[in-house]
Amino acid sequence: MKPTLVLVGRPNVGKSTLFNRLTRTRDALVADMPGLTRDRHYGIGRGGSKAYLVVDTGGFEPLAKEGIVAEMARQAESAIAEADALLFIVDGRVGLTPHDKQIAERLRRSGRPVFLAVNKGEGMNRALISAEFHELACGEPYVISAAHGEGVKNLLELVLDSFPDAVEEDDDAHGPKVAIVGRPNVGKSTLINALLGEDRVIAFDMPGTTRDAIAVPFERNGRQYTLIDTAGLRRRGKVFEAIEKFSVIKTLQAVEQANVVVLVLDASQDISDQDAHIGGFALEAGRALVIAVNKWDDVDEYRRERVKVDIARKLQFLSFARFHYISALQGAGIGSLLKSVDAAYAAAMVKLPTPKLTRVLESALARQQPPRHGVFRPKLRYAHQGGQNPPIVVIHGNALDHVPDAYKRYLEHSFMEAFKLQGTPMRIEFRSTSNPFAKDD
Numbered sequence: 001m002k003p004t005l006v007l008v009g010r011p012n013v014g015k016s017t018l019f020n021r022l023t024r025t026r027d028a029l030v031a032d033m034p035g036l037t038r039d040r041h042y043g044i045g046r047g048g049s050k051a052y053l054v055v056d057t058g059g060f061e062p063l064a065k066e067g068i069v070a071e072m073a074r075q076a077e078s079a080i081a082e083a084d085a086l087l088f089i090v091d092g093r094v095g096l097t098p099h100d101k102q103i104a105e106r107l108r109r110s111g112r113p114v115f116l117a118v119n120k121g122e123g124m125n126r127a128l129i130s131a132e133f134h135e136l137a138c139g140e141p142y143v144i145s146a147a148h149g150e151g152v153k154n155l156l157e158l159v160l161d162s163f164p165d166a167v168e169e170d171d172d173a174h175g176p177k178v179a180i181v182g183r184p185n186v187g188k189s190t191l192i193n194a195l196l197g198e199d200r201v202i203a204f205d206m207p208g209t210t211r212d213a214i215a216v217p218f219e220r221n222g223r224q225y226t227l228i229d230t231a232g233l234r235r236r237g238k239v240f241e242a243i244e245k246f247s248v249i250k251t252l253q254a255v256e257q258a259n260v261v262v263l264v265l266d267a268s269q270d271i272s273d274q275d276a277h278i279g280g281f282a283l284e285a286g287r288a289l290v291i292a293v294n295k296w297d298d299v300d301e302y303r304r305e306r307v308k309v310d311i312a313r314k315l316q317f318l319s320f321a322r323f324h325y326i327s328a329l330q331g332a333g334i335g336s337l338l339k340s341v342d343a344a345y346a347a348a349m350v351k352l353p354t355p356k357l358t359r360v361l362e363s364a365l366a367r368q369q370p371p372r373h374g375v376f377r378p379k380l381r382y383a384h385q386g387g388q389n390p391p392i393v394v395i396h397g398n399a400l401d402h403v404p405d406a407y408k409r410y411l412e413h414s415f416m417e418a419f420k421l422q423g424t425p426m427r428i429e430f431r432s433t434s435n436p437f438a439k440d441d
Contacts, residue, residue, distance in 0.1 A: 002256050003163045004053045004249055005045065006079045008107065009089035010099045011059030014119040018089060018146035019056035022047070022156070042252055044284065047153070050160045053252055055079050061099070062106040080106075082249045085113045085159050088138055089146075092118040092129040096136070104136040115159050118143045122150055175217075175224030176345040179254040181282075182264035183274055187294040191264060191328035195220065195227065195338075220338060228254045255281055259389055260288040260344050260423075262337070267295045267303065267325070271310045279318050286390035288344035288424040289321040292337055296325040320416070322423055344423025348389045352419060357383040357393060364414040373402035381433075392427045400430035 005022075007015040023043035045052040057079050058072035080086060086107055090100050107114045118130050121143035130141040142158070144151035180188050196218055216227045255261055261282040265275055282289050293307065304325075311323065322340040326333030361383045370378045379398040386394035393415055412426045 002045075002051045002053050002253070003084035003160070004055060004082060004253070005085050005087055005159060006055045006057060006083035007087050007089060008057055008060050008076060008080065008103065010061070010097070010103060013089045013091045014146045015056050015089050016041070018087070018117070018119065018144075018152070019043070019054060021146055021149060021152055022054045042249065042281075045156075048156045048160050050163060050165065052160060052163075053249070053256070055083070055249060060103055060106075062102050079249065080110050080112065083110075083112050084163065085115065086110065087155075087159065088114055088116050088136075089119050090116065090133060090136075090141075092121045092124065092143060095129075096132045100133075100136060104138050107138065113159075113162060114138045115155065116141045117155060119146050121145055122148050175226060176341065177226045177228055177257055177259045178341055179228040179258035179261045179287075180264060181251050181254060181261055181278055183266070183272065183278075186264045186266040186269075187328045188264050191262075191292065191294065191326075191334075192227065194328050194331050194334050221335075223342070225341075228257050251278060252281060255285050255287055258287055259348060260290060260341050262341065263289060263291045263321075264328075265291065265293045265311075267293050267299045267307050271307070271314045276314055279315060283318065283425055286425055286427060288348040288389070289318060290337065290340045290344055290423060291315070291318065291321050291323045292328075292333075293323060293325045294328050297327040297330055297332065320422065320425060340423060347421040348391065348424040350388070350391055350419065350421065352385040352391060352393065352415075354382075354384040356418075357385065357415070360415055360418040361395065361411070363418075364411055368407075368410065370403050370407045373399065376402075378403050386429055387427075390425045390427055391421065392429060394429045394431060396431050396433060398433055400432045403430060 007019055009015050019041055022045050024046045041056040043054055045054045057076040060076040061070075061073050088103065088107055090096070116133060116136060116138040118133055118141045121129055122145035124143075126143040130143050133141040142151060142155045144155055146152065180192055182188050196216070218225055218227055255278075263275070263279050263282065265271060279289065279291075293311070296304070299307070322344070324333050324337045324340060326337060328334070361380060365380060370380065376399055378400050380395050380400065380403075381397045383393050383395045386392035393411075395411070408428055411428055415428075416422070416426055
């Protein structure tokens with residue numbers, strides 16, 4: 001399980017700058033929904049010795065009682081409650097403020113590990129600017145520069161060192177791990193109840209999962225599955241409660257845990273940016289994906305056509321996934337949905353023989369060569385499998401750094417078509433052979 005690091009601090013101390021450095025992207029998920037502020041970002045951490053999730057919260061004012069500031073504080077409180085570690089960011093150039101003291105008091109009471117980062121310390125005497133922040137009683141102040149990267153890596157390694165290495169689980173022990181994700185009120189709990197309530201043999205909580213994303217082994221049609229529920233299943237007696245507690249953090253953790261993600265959409269509502277964000281996160285994480293358009297029985301033909309057009313326009317990047325139009329309440333379409341889950345899992349875990357991969361590569365090259373780069377054309381020589389979930393194809397050759405993205409997508413399509421893979425993304429990695437006769441500069 002990837003730990004979740006939450007960035008907390010007052011406004012304008014550099015939280016978002018640090019977030020962008022840790023994720024190495026500005027394309028973070030944004031929770032733009034009722035009750036979730038626009039400046040709360042979620043992403044996959046990159047660059048550390050261990051994998052992790054990172055959350056950027058809005059400016060935190062613990063004593064705020066009303067208005068947007070109070071709403072931002074409420075969302076920060078939610079993130080703090082679900083954090084595995086807190087990065088408390090302060091401004092080294094401004095110095096210690098009463099606002100910092102209020103936040104420090106709240107963080108000390110959270111029971112979460114707190115790491116104090118004194119930001120904007122570039123070009124300054126580290127010992128001098130960190131001295132006054134000992135007063136916050138949040139441990140050793142670490143001077144960093146989020147903008148320039150100074151001290152960030154050392155602080156990150158210190159934070160990650162407190163978490164154990166991830167342990168690989170045997171996927172065959174409880175079958176495919178399936179995460180049910182989606183916005184509130186789209187019918188996630190109804191779908192979960194339909195899965196667990198029909199021909200159910202086993203339904204119990206599995207210890208060792210996250211605080212709120214609960215793993216529930218169950219059996220259907222003689223096949224074992226492990227359901228990762230983001231709606232908050234807890235005890236056996238609570239299995240059939242329709243709980244729609246939404247948390248982006250829980251959703252991201254569930255996606256990371258899963259082999260297959262079932263994204264639930266609501267046919268009675270337009271496809272939202274948040275639907276696309278969740279699907280995009282599953283794609284970025286390399287997870288197999290099945291999309292369930294729920295409440296199909298509640299809408300007329302005009303609405304159905306509109307939904308399909310909306311999906312084609314906003315979710316075109318998820319075209320590798322199978323779409324199912326279901327009614328979780330009536331149990332309609334559940335069987336075919338699980339068949340697609342099985343197929344997506346099989347595609348994600350497929351073993352691709354090296355000889356056939358290389359033959360498919362040669363066939364793709366015969367149909368279309370990669371474009372030249374200057375006077376040279378990249379040479380793609382052979383391919384082998386480099387991983388599963390998602391399938392990774394490693395291609396060796398010369399000058400592969402110059403293969404354009406469009407040709408890379410052409411190769412992905414060629415491999416997926418040749419091996420009849422559907423429901424999973426594919427990754428292609430290029431490894432260029434160094435020229436032993438190249439002169440050193």
